[in-house]
Amino acid sequence: MSEARANILARLRAAPRLQPPERPQWQAPGFNDRLDRFRVMIEAVHGEVHLVSADTWRAHLRKVLAEKNVARVLAAPHLGLDWDDMVAYDAPVEDFKDQLVSGIDAAVTTTRGAIAETGSLVVVPDMDEPRLASLLPPIHVALLNAGDIADNLAQIMEKQGWAAAMPTNLLLISGPSKTADIEQTLAYGVHGPKELIVLVLQ
Amino acid sequence: MTSDFSTRAHDALNNPQLRANFRRAMDGLMTKRAAQFEDKDNWHALRARGAAIKARALARLPDLLEEFEQKAIANGINVHWAETTADANRIVLEILTAHGAKKVIKGKSMVSEEMHLNAHLEAHGIKAVESDLGEYIIQLAGEAPSHIVMPCIHKNKGEIAQLFTDNIENQPYTEDVDALTAAARQVLRREFASADAGLSGANFLVAETGSLVLIENEGNGRLSTTLPPLHIAVAGIEKLVEKLDDVAPLLALLPRSATGQAITTYVNMISSPRKAGEKDGPRQVHLVLLDNGRSRVYADEQLRDTLRCIRCGACMNHCPVYSRVGGHTYGSVYPGPIGKILTPQLAGLDCAGDLPHASTLCNACVEVCPVQIPIADILVRLRTEAAEPSTSPAVKGAGSGHSAVESAVWKGWQAMYAHPAAYKVGTKALSVVGNLIPAAAPLLKQWTSVRSKPKFAAKTLHELAREKGYDHE
Ligand code: SF4
Numbered sequence: 001m002s003e004a005r006a007n008i009l010a011r012l013r014a015a016p017r018l019q020p021p022e023r024p025q026w027q028a029p030g031f032n033d034r035l036d037r038f039r040v041m042i043e044a045v046h047g048e049v050h051l052v053s054a055d056t057w058r059a060h061l062r063k064v065l066a067e068k069n070v071a072r073v074l075a076a077p078h079l080g081l082d083w084d085d086m087v088a089y090d091a092p093v094e095d096f097k098d099q100l101v102s103g104i105d106a107a108v109t110t111t112r113g114a115i116a117e118t119g120s121l122v123v124v125p126d127m128d129e130p131r132l133a134s135l136l137p138p139i140h141v142a143l144l145n146a147g148d149i150a151d152n153l154a155q156i157m158e159k160q161g162w163a164a165a166m167p168t169n170l171l172l173i174s175g176p177s178k179t180a181d182i183e184q185t186l187a188y189g190v191h192g193p194k195e196l197i198v199l200v201l202q
Numbered sequence: 203m204t205s206d207f208s209t210r211a212h213d214a215l216n217n218p219q220l221r222a223n224f225r226r227a228m229d230g231l232m233t234k235r236a237a238q239f240e241d242k243d244n245w246h247a248l249r250a251r252g253a254a255i256k257a258r259a260l261a262r263l264p265d266l267l268e269e270f271e272q273k274a275i276a277n278g279i280n281v282h283w284a285e286t287t288a289d290a291n292r293i294v295l296e297i298l299t300a301h302g303a304k305k306v307i308k309g310k311s312m313v314s315e316e317m318h319l320n321a322h323l324e325a326h327g328i329k330a331v332e333s334d335l336g337e338y339i340i341q342l343a344g345e346a347p348s349h350i351v352m353p354c355i356h357k358n359k360g361e362i363a364q365l366f367t368d369n370i371e372n373q374p375y376t377e378d379v380d381a382l383t384a385a386a387r388q389v390l391r392r393e394f395a396s397a398d399a400g401l402s403g404a405n406f407l408v409a410e411t412g413s414l415v416l417i418e419n420e421g422n423g424r425l426s427t428t429l430p431p432l433h434i435a436v437a438g439i440e441k442l443v444e445k446l447d448d449v450a451p452l453l454a455l456l457p458r459s460a461t462g463q464a465i466t467t468y469v470n471m472i473s474s475p476r477k478a479g480e481k482d483g484p485r486q487v488h489l490v491l492l493d494n495g496r497s498r499v500y501a502d503e504q505l506r507d508t509l510r511c512i513r514c515g516a517c518m519n520h521c522p523v524y525s526r527v528g529g530h531t532y533g534s535v536y537p538g539p540i541g542k543i544l545t546p547q548l549a550g551l552d553c554a555g556d557l558p559h560a561s562t563l564c565n566a567c568v569e570v571c572p573v574q575i576p577i578a579d580i581l582v583r584l585r586t587e588a589a590e591p592s593t594s595p596a597v598k599g600a601g602s603g604h605s606a607v608e609s610a611v612w613k614g615w616q617a618m619y620a621h622p623a624a625y626k627v628g629t630k631a632l633s634v635v636g637n638l639i640p641a642a643a644p645l646l647k648q649w650t651s652v653r654s655k656p657k658f659a660a661k662t663l664h665e666l667a668r669e670k671g672y673d674h675e
Pocket residue numbers: 510511512513514515516517518539540567570571572573574575
């Protein structure tokens with residue numbers, strides 16, 4: 001390939017070879033009540049958590065969305081949500097951009113699990129729930145199965161075998177978008193959602 | 203890059219507003235970080251792990267770069283190599299030109315600052331818009347970042363409110379942080395939607411999977427790497443880690459050290475461009491690997507430790523010098539303790555030789571560094587390298603700070619301490635004539651301009667000891 005590549009690698013290879021050190025023991029924490037820890041952590045960063053049952057979540061969500069005066073909702077059809085003004089992200093972003101950037105009030109997505117230690121959702125966008133769904137609308141509603149909460153990042157990576165099959169994009173989401181760039185004062189929704197609502201399905 | 207640290211430090215110290223802005227910010231950051239690492243045993247185990255992961259990756263760096271490249275290419279990512287910042291700028295410009303791109307939206311990237319990429323693109327008719335709120339603010343002000351994590355930490359609300367009123371159409375003056383943030387969101391949404399390309403850095407590159415890992419709170423990094431049809435990332439060659447699970451302990455260190463957060467709002471792992479059937483994401487992803495002196499630094503076993511840095515900024519937050527003089531005083535892209543060791547190594551001691559002296563060697567940075575970089579030892583090493591020509595090919599500009607007078611003084615000092623007779627005569631002579639030397643004498647003048655000249659005692663310590671009856675000194 002390029003000359004630059006050859007030169008850089010040659011310089012690195014000409015340097016003294018040091019024995020790579022072993023990784024010393026370190027254990028990320030575990031929790032007796034993972035749901036409780038998850039909830040405490042994500043609420044501390046302005047996330048909203050609702051505990052719901054697997055068959056009543058749709059009704060509950062309708063109530064929450066109505067309370068927040070949401071009009072248009074983005075959700076994949078397979079979620080079976082019943083809402084008047086509902087759109088699916090079923091066209092390439094090039095044809096959907098205007099709507100996505102300013103025409104949607106809330107998006108609903110699934111998650112692959114969550115991390116108790118840091119209060120993080122694991123989100124893997126796919127064809128039905130593309131990457132920008134959890135980012136552009138001002139409210140993001142995430143569905144989480146209570147049984148999919150792991151203790152920590154190392155554990156969930158291992159359990160779900162991430163390294164063997166990394167998707168195009170894998171996200172950890174811990175709270176709504178925020179900034180503290182102006183005098184270390186927290187402000188939410190600077191670029192992404194202003195609100196993150198997690199429905200934990202039990 | 204020329205640097206005159208002391209002149210700028212003098213100005214900064216006389217700017218009460220600047221000092222207040224930094225003091226408030228640094229106090230807050232130190233308190234928040236301390237709360238994250240209350241369990242000392244865990245902190246020690248965790249940072250030992252973090253340091254070993256980075257040291258391990260460095261020991262295997264050439265192999266890992268090749269492994270990463272192979273995996274990334276297999277995933278559909280284009281990998282480019284740049285020896286200098288000029289090369290990197292050329293590569294980025296070529297990619298943009300090939301796509302007919304006129305506007306680039308940028309996530310926060312210190313390497314792009316190192317490249318002075320924005321200026322390069324502007325010079326070729328391409329608009330680069332910073333989208334991290336802090337970076338956006340300093341871009342409006344036409345300034346450089348003063349901190350590697352919080353670029354506009356030197357500015358207060360009033361200054362920012364004024365900037366927004368002056369630069370954003372129909373923006374009334376307000377110091378309300380929510381209103382200011384909302385105004386920036388509106389302006390930048392439009393920029394995102396119309397950008398032809400997104401540019402970002404990377405916090406980690408994972409050799410095992412060919413993935414880029416980016417962390418951030420705002421979501422502008424995700425937008426920059428997802429919404430435009432083209433994504434270009436720039437990263438130093440030292441960003442490699444071996445395994446995906448190496449990312450876990452490093453993520454447990456980085457945000458907690460940087461801002462005292464358990465984790466950033468977003469951890470964005472990118473492994474490929476948009477695949478068939480996927481509805482968004484860039485159609486092409488390019489990664490430019492930048493050397494810019496890193497492989498030279500790598501040649502020296504001690505200096506190589508500098509490359510472990512994960513750019514958390516904790517060393518500057520805890521630095522008694524940085525927190526008083528601020529980031530711009532360093533005159534370099536990377537300020538504070540890490541800047542004091544990195545800049546003179548990348549640019550050369552002949553360009554930034556005064557930076558290693560901008561330290562009291564108090565060791566605060568070493569105590570908080572999550573990857574255990576021996577910053578103080580490296581500072582001392584660089585001071586030595588600046589004074590005498592070096593045998594190490596890793597150091598650029600060694601010997602550039604050589605002073606014949608200084609060297610003679612130290613040789614005299616050495617001789618005096620090596621010979622008891624000379625020591626006796628020397629100390630006696632100083633006790634007699636020392637107080638007659640005026641504080642403004644040529645060699646003393648600079649030193650005594652900010653300190654009072656010490657008074658020499660009438661009798662030497664030896665004489666006093668002997669009077670007390672001690673025979674053997
Ligand atoms: S030198 Fe250490 S403390 Fe400073 S930015 Fe780098 S990793 Fe953080």
